[in-house]
Each structure stands twice: as structure tokens, then as C-alpha cells.
Amino acid sequence: xxxxxxxLRQGDRLAAVSxxxxxxxxxxxxxxxxxRQLQAAFxxxxxxxxxxxxxxxxxxxxxxxxxxxxxxxxxxPDIAGVVSTIGGDDSIRLLRHLDLDLLAANPKVFLGYSDxxxxxxxxxxxxxxxxxxxxxxxxxxxxxxxxxxLLEGVRRTLFEPATxxxxxxxRDGWTVEQLDWSDPATQQHRRKLRPSTGWRWHGGAARExxxxxxxxxxxxxxxxxxxxxPLDGAVLLLETSEDQPPPMSVTYLLRSLAATGELxxxxxxxxxxxxxxxxxxxxxxxxxxxxxxxxxxxxGLDDLPVVTNVDFGHxxxxxxxxxxxKLHIDPTASTLTFPEPAxx
Numbered sequence: 001x002x003x004x005x006x007x008l009r010q011g012d013r014l015a016a017v018s019x020x021x022x023x024x025x026x027x028x029x030x031x032x033x034x035x036r037q038l039q040a041a042f043x044x045x046x047x048x049x050x051x052x053x054x055x056x057x058x059x060x061x062x063x064x065x066x067x068x069x070x071x072x073x074x075x076x077p078d079i080a081g082v083v084s085t086i087g088g089d090d091s092i093r094l095l096r097h098l099d100l101d102l103l104a105a106n107p108k109v110f111l112g113y114s115d116x117x118x119x120x121x122x123x124x125x126x127x128x129x130x131x132x133x134x135x136x137x138x139x140x141x142x143x144x145x146x147x148x149x150l151l152e153g154v155r156r157t158l159f160e161p162a163t164x165x166x167x168x169x170x171r172d173g174w175t176v177e178q179l180d181w182s183d184p185a186t187q188q189h190r191r192k193l194r195p196s197t198g199w200r201w202h203g204g205a206a207r208e209x210x211x212x213x214x215x216x217x218x219x220x221x222x223x224x225x226x227x228x229x230p231l232d233g234a235v236l237l238l239e240t241s242e243d244q245p246p247p248m249s250v251t252y253l254l255r256s257l258a259a260t261g262e263l264x265x266x267x268x269x270x271x272x273x274x275x276x277x278x279x280x281x282x283x284x285x286x287x288x289x290x291x292x293x294x295x296x297x298x299x300g301l302d303d304l305p306v307v308t309n310v311d312f313g314h315x316x317x318x319x320x321x322x323x324x325x326k327l328h329i330d331p332t333a334s335t336l337t338f339p340e341p342a343x344x
Contacts, residue, residue: 009159020088
């Protein structure tokens with residue numbers, strides 16, 4: 001298990017960082033809504049780094065400045081945690097600017113998802129646990145208030161850690177409805193929820209491994225680089241973004257892992273509910289088929305546990321998933337359990 005940060009408490013200061021797209025500068029009302037809801041829900045103070053609110057063009061032109069904001073946040077002893085404001089597509093440009101020794105010397109909560117996959121892989125390389133969960137604008141900025149499932153996930157992983165912690169299935173409904181962020185009035189319109197049909201279990205034996213969590217498209221940026229995560233004994237948790245990559249994208253990635261031998265060394269696969277507002281729900285099982293085609297039919301890995309349609313990633317609400325922590329998968333009991341807290 002990676003080095004765990006200390007748990008968060010009411011009154012803590014959290015740094016907001018824009019490590020990819022300049023969302024706060026583009027839609028400041030959305031950022032302020034997320035900041036306000038995060039602060040109210042957990043009694044924390046959110047503070048900005050020097051470039052957090054910069055316009056998108058400025059941030060795109062200066063990945064070193066974005067990396068410096070991350071360094072400042074980690075090095076500041078008065079800051080207990082760091083929260084990504086929003087994703088994007090070019091956090092990979094920060095890697096050459098990161099000081100892993102500085103990050104490793106100052107373990108603290110880092111929270112984000114989507115393009116933050118890149119930063120979390122860097123933290124994993126630095127030996128630190130991080131968290132694949134809500135960002136300020138996407139997650140904490142939810143229209144008309146936060147979902148109970150999101151609140152429970154953040155509270156039980158970061159503020160009031162439980163041991164062991166069973167990851168609950170979200171039965172309250174889910175959404176990928178897109179409302180126009182450019183219109184501040186839409187912030188008061190609650191998005192429509194679809195019925196939740198539960199996770200889908202596809203057999204295998206009970207296993208335990210260390211979590212490696214990420215957006216499939218972003219994680220794939222790192223293949224062949226020194227930043228690719230170690231997968232031996234890992235539970236690989238993958239999800240797909242609003243770009244709606246087709247099921248064959250999942251097949252291709254898993255075939256590559258089979259070619260390197262990494263697929264055979266995994267402890268399990270957990271796949272998120274597919275993202276994308278234009279993806280029909282009745283096409284979701286095609287992603288399950290893509291996984292099982294490789295795992296079961298092509299590679300004969302009948303004991304590898306596989307569970308799909310899980311609540312993390314690019315549908316809402318999402319659970320807050322520890323990165324670099326132990327996860328126990330029990331297909332017979334249909335449970336995902338974190339046997340140890342991911343914070344101290």
C-alpha cells in the first residue's frame with residue numbers, strides 16, 4: 001500500500017488546482033457553486049493557487065505554472081488536501097515538470113478524476129495514495145445540491161474512515177444529462193436521474209489487490225512511458241469518458257495487456273458505468289462483452305473477478321475511490337471491500 005495522507009477534518013484548508021483545462025476562468029459561476037457546496041458540506045475552506053482561476057488560454061500555454069501550483073499546494077503545511085477543479089486532456093504535459101521528491105515528502109489528500117488520472121499515476125509513482133473522485137466543477141458543482149451517494153463516499157473515505165469499508169451500490173439513480181454551464185440559471189436545475197439497475201457481476205474467484213484507477217482514454221496516454229503504473233497484483237478500475245469511446249477500445253487495451261502479460265497478473269477488473277450523454281443505455285452491456293471476450297474467451301482467465309456498471313467516473317453520482325489501496329473483490333457475496341482505511 002502507498003503512503004497514506006492524514007484524514008481530513010472540519011476546518012481544514014483545501015487547495016483548488018487547475019491542472020488541465022481552465023474551467024474556473026471559463027465558467028466562474030460553476031466553479032463558485034462547486035466551491036460553495038464543498039465548503040458547506042464538510043466545513044472546509046477552499047483556497048486558490050496562483051493560476052487556479054486563470055483563463056484557459058493562459059493555462060494551456062504554461063504547463064510548468066500548473067505544475068508549480070501543485071507543488072505549492074503540497075509544500076504548504078497549512079493545506080491539508082488538494083482538489084482538482086476540472087479535467088481536460090493535457091495533464092500529461094505536466095509530467096516533465098513534476099518534482100516527485102517534493103510530492104513524496106509532503107503526503108496529503110489529492111482528489112480528482114478524468115484527466116487527473118495522469119497526476120494520480122505520478123503520485124502513485126511517488127509512493128502516495130490519492131483519490132479518484134469528485135472535482136470541484138464536476139462533482140461538487142452538481143446542479144441544485146450534492147447527491148447523498150457522493151457525500152457518503154467522500155465522508156467515509158476522507159473524513160470518517162471506516163475499517164473495513166464496503167463500497168455500496170448506488171440505488172438512488174444516476175445521470176449523464178448535460179446542462180449548459182454557460183447559463184448560470186441552469187445551476188439551479190436538478191438533473192434527471194435514470195433508475196439504477198445495480199452492478200453486474202461476471203464471475204471469477206475472490207481476490208484482493210492494490211487499486212489502479214483511471215479513465216481508460218487518459219491512462220492509455222501513458223502506455224510505453226515510465227509513468228505507466230505497475231499492474232502486478234493490481235485491481236484495475238477503468239471507466240470511459242463523455243467522449244464515448246466504443247467497446248472495441250476496451251478490447252484493444254485489454255489485448256495489449258494480455259500481450260505484455262499484465263492481464264494475467266491482475267487481481268481483478270472493475271469497470272465503471274460508461275460515460276456519454278448520447279450513449280443509449282441498452283448499449284452499455286456491449287462494454288461488458290468487450291471485457292469478457294478478452295478475459296474469458298481469448299485468454300481463458302476464468303478465475304479473474306470482473307464487475308461492471310460500477311459507480312465511479314463519468315456518470316453521477318460517483319463514489320470516491322482510493323488509488324493505491326487494497327481492495328477485496330468477492331463475486332460470490334457481490335461485495336467490493338476496502339479492508340484498510342486509505343487515510344491515517
